[in-house]
Amino acid sequence: MYISQLSLTSFRSYAQADVHLVPGINVLVGPNGVGKTNIVESIGYLANLASHRVSNDAPLLNFGAERALIRGTLHRGNQQTQLEVEITSGKINRARINRANPVRAREILGMVRTVLFAPEDLALIKGDPSNRRRFLDELLVTLRPVEAGTKNDYERIVKQRNALLKSIRGKSKPTTSQENTLQAWDLQLAACGARLIRGRLNVLSLLRPYMQAAYADLADGAKEASAVYRSSLEGEVDDASLPARDLETLGQEEIQELLLTAIEANRSRELDRGISLFGPHRDDLVLTLGAAPAKGYASHGETWSFALSLRLAAYRVFGDDDPRPGSGPILILDDVFAELDATRRNRLAHIVAGAEQVLVTAAVVEDVPEALKGHFFQVSPGQVVDA
Amino acid sequence: MYEGAVQELIDELGRLPGIGPKSAQRIAFHILDADAEDMTRLAASIQLVKEKVKFCEICFNISEQDTCAICRDERREGSMICIVEESKDVLAIERTRAFGGRYHVLGGSINPLAGVGPEQLHIRELVTRLADDSITELILATDPNLEGEATAVYLVRALAPLGIKITRLASGLPVGGDLEYADEVTLARAFEGRRVAGRAAAPQVAPQLPAPEPRTEVPARGKPEAGESTSDHPVDAQTQQRFVVPEMDDHRSATR
Numbered sequence: 224m225y226i227s228q229l230s231l232t233s234f235r236s237y238a239q240a241d242v243h244l245v246p247g248i249n250v251l252v253g254p255n256g257v258g259k260t261n262i263v264e265s266i267g268y269l270a271n272l273a274s275h276r277v278s279n280d281a282p283l284l285n286f287g288a289e290r291a292l293i294r295g296t297l298h299r300g301n302q303q304t305q306l307e308v309e310i311t312s313g314k315i316n317r318a319r320i321n322r323a324n325p326v327r328a329r330e331i332l333g334m335v336r337t338v339l340f341a342p343e344d345l346a347l348i349k350g351d352p353s354n355r356r357r358f359l360d361e362l363l364v365t366l367r368p369v370e371a372g373t374k375n376d377y378e379r380i381v382k383q384r385n386a387l388l389k390s391i392r393g394k395s396k397p398t399t400s401q402e403n404t405l406q407a408w409d410l411q412l413a414a415c416g417a418r419l420i421r422g423r424l425n426v427l428s429l430l431r432p433y434m435q436a437a438y439a440d441l442a443d444g445a446k447e448a449s450a451v452y453r454s455s456l457e458g459e460v461d462d463a464s465l466p467a468r469d470l471e472t473l474g475q476e477e478i479q480e481l482l483l484t485a486i487e488a489n490r491s492r493e494l495d496r497g498i499s500l501f502g503p504h505r506d507d508l509v510l511t512l513g514a515a516p517a518k519g520y521a522s523h524g525e526t527w528s529f530a531l532s533l534r535l536a537a538y539r540v541f542g543d544d545d546p547r548p549g550s551g552p553i554l555i556l557d558d559v560f561a562e563l564d565a566t567r568r569n570r571l572a573h574i575v576a577g578a579e580q581v582l583v584t585a586a587v588v589e590d591v592p593e594a595l596k597g598h599f600f601q602v603s604p605g606q607v608v609d610a
Numbered sequence: 611m612y613e614g615a616v617q618e619l620i621d622e623l624g625r626l627p628g629i630g631p632k633s634a635q636r637i638a639f640h641i642l643d644a645d646a647e648d649m650t651r652l653a654a655s656i657q658l659v660k661e662k663v664k665f666c667e668i669c670f671n672i673s674e675q676d677t678c679a680i681c682r683d684e685r686r687e688g689s690m691i692c693i694v695e696e697s698k699d700v701l702a703i704e705r706t707r708a709f710g711g712r713y714h715v716l717g718g719s720i721n722p723l724a725g726v727g728p729e730q731l732h733i734r735e736l737v738t739r740l741a742d743d744s745i746t747e748l749i750l751a752t753d754p755n756l757e758g759e760a761t762a763v764y765l766v767r768a769l770a771p772l773g774i775k776i777t778r779l780a781s782g783l784p785v786g787g788d789l790e791y792a793d794e795v796t797l798a799r800a801f802e803g804r805r806v807a808g809r810a811a812a813p814q815v816a817p818q819l820p821a822p823e824p825r826t827e828v829p830a831r832g833k834p835e836a837g838e839s840t841s842d843h844p845v846d847a848q849t850q851q852r853f854v855v856p857e858m859d860d861h862r863s864a865t866r
Contacts, residue, residue, distance in 0.1 A: 330793075369794035379756055387722035400728050400768075404720055407763040411756060 224336065224550055225580035226266060228296040233288035234310075235261035242607045246298070248576070248597025251584045252610065259584035259602045263339070263555045265293045266582065269306055270335040270553075271361050272316065272328050275343055280310050297335055300549035306331055333368035336552035338538045340559045340571075344530035348517050352507035359423045359508060362430075362537055366544055370422050377415045377503065384408040384499050392497040409486050416502040417479035420454065423503065424471050427452055429543070433536035441528040441570055446513035448529060455505035456485050527563060531571060538578070554578040560590045568592050616642070668739065670715040670732045672697045680704075680712060687711040692749040693736070693765065695719050695758065699751065711749075714739065719757040720764055728764060740772055750778045 225246040231237045236258040251259045260276070264283075267275050274283060284291045291310040296303060307319040308328055316328035346354045364371045387408060391397050397405065431450060438448035454470050470478065485501045486493070493500050510517040510529060517529050541552040554575050560568050560583070572592035575581055585591050588599075599610040611617055616638060624634035641649055665671070666678035673679070680686060680700070690711030694700055700713050716731040739745070750765060752758035766776055782800040783792055792800070 369798050372795040376756055383722045383756065383760070387727075390722060390725070390727075403764055403767050404722075404728055404760075406767060407720065407760045408722075410763050411760055 224297060224299040224553060226269075226295045226297055226335070226553065228294070229262070229265065230292075230294040231262075231265055232292040232294075233285040234265055234291040234293060235283060235285065237261065237605060238285060240605070240607055242600065243609070244580070244582070245598045246580055248581045248583065248595050249600065250588075250591055250595065250597055251582065251600045251602050251607070252588055252591075253586070253602030255586055257602050257604050258607075260341075260557050262602070262607065263557050263582050263584060266295065266335070266553065266555065267337055267339050268293055268310075269295055269297075269308060269331070270337040270365065272308070272332060273361070275339055275341055275557075280316070281312055283310055284312055295335070298549070299334075300547060304334065306334065329368075329371050332371050333365055336365055336541050337555055338534050338541065338552050339555040339557060340531060340534050341555075341557040342559065342562060344534065344559075345526055347530050347533055348510060348521060348526045349519075355508040355510075356423075356503070356506065358533065359426050360419075362540070363422045363426045366426065366540070367422065370419070373415060373418050373422065377412075377419050380408065380411045380415055381499050381502065381504055384412055385497065388493055388499065389497040391494055397494065405490075409483060412499065412502055413479045413482040413486065416482055416504075417475050419503040420452075420470070420478050420506065421475040423506075424452055426540070427508070428471065429540045430533070430536040433539040434532045437532035437535040437539075437574075438528055441531055441567055442525065446525075448517075448532060449511050451509045451511070453507045453509045455501045456481050524564065524567070528567065531559075531567070535571075535574060538575075549579065551579045553580045553582065556581065556583045556595075558584050558586070560585060560592060569594070665715075669713050670697075670717060670735070671700050671713055685710075688742075688744055689746045690749060691736075691739070691745055691747075692751050694751045695753055695761070699753075703751065709749075711747075716752070716761065719752055719761040721757045728768070731761075733765070733768065737769070737772075740769070740774060745774060747775045747777065750776065754779075754781045 226244055227246075229240075229242045229244055231240045234240075240262075242262060251262055253259050264274055264276060267273075268283070274280075277283070289312060292307060293310070294305070294307045297306055305319075305321045307322075308331065309317045309319075309325070311317075317325040318328040318331045319325050320331060320334075347358055360374055364374065384405075387401075387405060391401050391405070427450060434450060435448055452470060456470070473481070482501055489500060499505075512521055512525060512529065515521075517526065521529060538552060538554065545551075556571075556575065559571075563571065569592055572594040576594045581595065581597070583591060583595055583597075600607050601610040612620065619641065620631070620634045620638045623629055623637050624631055626634075629637070662674050663672055664674070664676075666673040666681055667676050668681045669678060671678040671680060675682075687710045690709075691714050692703060692709055692711055693714045693716060694703070695716050695718055697715055700715060703709050703713075714732065714736050716733065716736075718726050718731055720726060720728060720731070740748075748765075748769065750762045752761045762778055769776060780803055781796070782803055783789065783796065789797070
């Protein structure tokens, strides 16, 4: 797939910008701080309804503006779709598809598929677990948009349940009514949480072989990369009475049972802390290189290779999910080549050059590998012109 | 800012649900321009509502008397109680004319973030009502959102010991809509809650085959079999036709 017309209104540094992107390779060149990343960030927003740089929407609005618009023409196979997302500060975002009446922004999830490589990816390896959860969840939602609802519901269930735990906290023993109310939320958390965990595990099993192959390719196979889902349930339910079980082999209903068991067995601990201690919001994806965990032990180069492997694996997973020509994801390489050594740079360039659309940002043309010299755009403050 | 009375009116209107400062201002100026008699009537009706309308002592629906019109109506089926969150839900179900039983209005849903627990809802009064042996079915019609579901699960747990049949409204596709426009969650739910619409080939299609055994569990619609009289459970049969509530599957685990 590719995006041809991209139009931004009051988005980040742009009051108004229109960019005519081409299928194949697009290179955005300009000095630091002129707004190259803002362009690719807007395309990422069309795909995930979230920025890869900030966790809330406020910084996306042009300073002082009340709403921002991202419009793009998406080409998928022979299909052409007009997409529009309106970002409003403090309100629910709206989307319009083919200039129809506005709908919830969530409706456009899954239409645009992007894989973004950015310096922020280092946090996938070095950062806290939320980065890795987000990576899996974004991939899951793009592949199966219905899971966006699961994720929203789950987040709200945790909020509700934590509010309830806090309200009971400090009392010696919950009343029967409080216990029943808690159990009602336990069931919701277990059902929705198990669905989310199962979804993440499915995504992980698709990613794993590609991730390992990509790492071996980028790092010359010195060490083996592996990824294991670490659940908050670990060590809680696999005690003597319950045999150790590999979460990945379990179905959604079995995971739900395990979650419920863990929650019920740890009632007093949760009441002491006043927070929900079990569920996908406390899980992590443990990445290891050889025998050592990647976090803390991997070198800078290995960390980069690992991050790139995860993204490349996502690219392959999209390809398997929808192998029709014209349906492949848009690849975005935001300022990554300046950070990579010559070998990794050339290998990455070689792999991504075949994608249906690639967007590359770089401060200077010299940073862009030969294989990715495509259509150039010169970016200067507030505007983008063909170069 | 406007002078005294006008600003006060704008402020008061702005506190109503769904009315922002701009709308409040527009309504205030409409009131200023409008016929004094009309506005007096409006003011009087607001006052009257606050004076006269109270909640039914039995079901907590809105009423002008001690008990509401539905609870007073002798023709309503007393064996079924439909549990809803708000009075406006009663109105919504009444408009369907599909339900002939009585109601119980909880006054909200379990919402810890808003500080609403079971004690704040009319659940104790519901339990008292259920002491009456003639009640045989409870229909949970709380909203199909997280808080409504939690309330339904809570009620199942709290009321299960009473041994009364409890059903939950089905969720599925809106009638008269296009499948392609249904949102994914609704569509996925409709898939999960799908029903048997027919079994193996009917005899008319393949006359050379021996007639299949009559399947008593799925009688053909509109042609009840001769021996299968519905007279043992006239109430059940009637309600099946008028208000189809599938058995509750979603919360089977609730009473595990």
